[in-house]
Amino acid sequence: MANILISGAGVAGSALAWWLRRQGFRPTVVERAPGLRDGGYKVDIRGAALEVIDRMGLREQVRRRDTGMRLARFVDVGGRQLATMDAQLFGGREGDDAEIMRGDLARILASATDDVEYVFGDSIATLTPTGDRVEVAFERGKRRTFDLVVGADGLHSTVRRLAFGPESAHLRPLGHHIAIFSVPAELGEEGVELMHPAPGRTVGVYRTAGAAQSRVLFLFPSPADEPDHRDVAGQQALLAEAFGGLGWQVPRLLDAMRDAPDFYLDSMSQVRMDRWSTGRIGLVGDAAYAPSPASGQGTSLGLVGAYVLAAALAEAPGDPVAGLAAYERRMRPFVSLNQQLAERNLKGMVLRSAAQIRFQTLMLRMMPHLPGRERLIRRVTEPIRKAATAITLPGPANARPPGHAGGCVERRG
């Protein structure tokens, strides 16, 4: 039974651990953070990714944690309603597509892998291929040897840097930054996404039904000089500067960031690579092919990538190099279509001028009365649906193992 090290306990890492166990491998997950990172905003699960959730038997758990979003309400500096938008259209969702807070999904996946060894608070320091194994030195733990190492460690992947070279060679910034964190519940409205568009900047606040806190999302142009992605104080100063002087409840939202346990700020970037593996080291999820939050497909790519990788490794017993190659062949066209969604979406998420905001408001107000309304809606949802379903999952649809209802993840520091 092959020993596989996964770096990163995000959506892709935990989903991969689940599927590797299911295929008879022995995965170990190492996560740099001291515990599961449950920050993030609303994320979508659609198309092939929903099928993966089904095959894991987790659809009901995901449905129970649905965000329950009913409406998006656009507000001006005084908090007055400019326009509203139907939740499905706002999220580009249709049919059974699911929307869930990223942290809720991360927790569901971690609980479903309670039989997997998770090592928190550590990181890979070096990777040394030795014949048909990989020797791994950790920043804190003892040196260990694995049959395969998979980087599921996100946009700033350590595995990618160690095995494929500097981050700058693979990151394609889209020109905007994103920040997300928890704020007091009363700053949001249950089931309603409050959106405040300002020229070049957007603020959104949302509260899931029954949640103790609301979450805020800020989108703004990337600064010329950016603090290190782990310098939280520097990032908070950057955000305060970017949104200083804005009206509505922005000052109160910014005040709340100092106490937020889950403050997250990063560039909206894609990862583009010529190959996702070298020898017995591979990449999955954002580490290999981040589409950026603007695509709305990062979570779905992570889930599908985890499934396809585990299936490809199982189909090539004893030959992970062949498995990694087969995974990449299957995933490439799917990834490419989904990455293409980002730039177009971003244009609608951050409006450049006051004139654009006025035009959008007018369009939204007229929408219910427009004769070609259905056609307009399809123009938004169709490219997303096509990209989300542009892969046929290998293996039988009925792949759920017995007795895998989930429990509690073991945490080791």
Ligand SMILES: Cc1cc2nc3c(=O)[nH]c(=O)nc-3n(C[C@H](O)[C@H](O)[C@H](O)COP(=O)(O)OP(=O)(O)OC[C@H]3O[C@@H](n4cnc5c(N)ncnc54)[C@H](O)[C@@H]3O)c2cc1C
């Ligand atoms: C806190 C957070 C909030 C996010 N919020 C959103 C959002 O609101 N909307 C959206 O579209 N996308 C969001 N994303 C990105 C989104 O999670 C991914 O696009 C998608 O789920 C695929 O996930 P992933 O597992 O590949 O990467 P990620 O979700 O980024 O997970 C990577 C994991 O690897 C860990 N890690 C990083 N470096 C190391 C290391 N050296 N050693 C071990 N572990 C390491 C990270 O701590 C993290 O837990 C967020 C990511 C994070 C980390």
